[in-house]
Amino acid sequence: GENVEQHPSTLSVQEGDSAVIKCTYSDSASNYFPWYKQELGKRPQLIIDIRSNVGEKKDQRIAVTLNKTAKHFSLHITETQPEDSAVYFCAASLGTLIQGAQKLVFGQGTRLTINP
Amino acid sequence: EAEVAQSPRYKITEKSQAVAFWCDPISGHATLYWYRQILGQGPELLVQFQDESVVDDSQLPKDRFSAERLKGVDSTLKIQPAELGDSAMYLCASSQEGNNEQFFGPGTRLTVL
Numbered sequence: 001g002e003n004v005e006q007h008p009s010t011l012s013v014q015e016g017d018s019a020v021i022k023c024t025y026s027d028s029a030s031n032y033f034p035w036y037k038q039e040l041g042k043r044p045q046l047i048i049d050i051r052s053n054v055g056e057k058k059d060q061r062i063a064v065t066l067n068k069t070a071k072h073f074s075l076h077i078t079e080t081q082p083e084d085s086a087v088y089f090c091a092a093s094l095g096t097l098i099q100g101a102q103k104l105v106f107g108q109g110t111r112l113t114i115n116p
Numbered sequence: 117e118a119e120v121a122q123s124p125r126y127k128i129t130e131k132s133q134a135v136a137f138w139c140d141p142i143s144g145h146a147t148l149y150w151y152r153q154i155l156g157q158g159p160e161l162l163v164q165f166q167d168e169s170v171v172d173d174s175q176l177p178k179d180r181f182s183a184e185r186l187k188g189v190d191s192t193l194k195i196q197p198a199e200l201g202d203s204a205m206y207l208c209a210s211s212q213e214g215n216n217e218q219f220f221g222p223g224t225r226l227t228v229l
Binding site: 109 | 120149156157158159160161164172207216217218219220221222223
């Protein structure tokens with residue numbers, strides 16, 4: 001089955017700097033890669049996702065890159081702000097637009113702290 | 117904005133007791149998931165429903181866990197008997213047919229004493 005590894009487990013950056021979180025996956029058939037943000041005591045919320053037919057996707061200060069050959073994908077947050085402090089989870093799944101979502105296999109999470 | 121609802125938000129029980137969690141997905145979402153999240157780890161899928169049918173329960177400890185979604189809408193996850201190692205956050209999520217995005221509920225935090 002799919003296995004997702006996420007690094008680093010903790011990350012501390014100065015406000016305004018960039019943060020990068022990396023994930024690797026094992027199943028080359030995986031084709032959907034979302035990133036979730038989970039603030040303390042709150043539900044995970046999708047912040048960005050990418051499909052295997054795209055190499056990069058950007059949404060304002062957040063971007064995700066995917067390298068299918070190497071089976072890894074990364075989250076990039078630029079101009080970090082205190083409200084970016086949270087736990088971030090990457091995930092991988094076999095999803096089809098016909099059948100809908102398949103199960104997500106999550107990484108272990110990265111606790112990001114933005115220092116003012 | 118529609119959200120996934122879960123109850124209770126917190127549950128404390130003693131080992132060997134039975135517990136049940138309830139989830140109401142976003143209206144119209146055919147797929148429902150139950151995940152378990154141990155503190156400091158990512159969520160792990162326990163069971164996935166497509167309407168009222170189970171499509172994946174390979175990670176569900178079936179000797180003590182059960183899940184149902186009788187009318188294909190809301191769902192109940194039960195543990196009987198609870199063990200100390202079951203202490204975790206139980207998250208419910210739902211997704212729309214033809215869409216990979218999963219929407220999570222607030223979770224039920226279970227503490228087994």
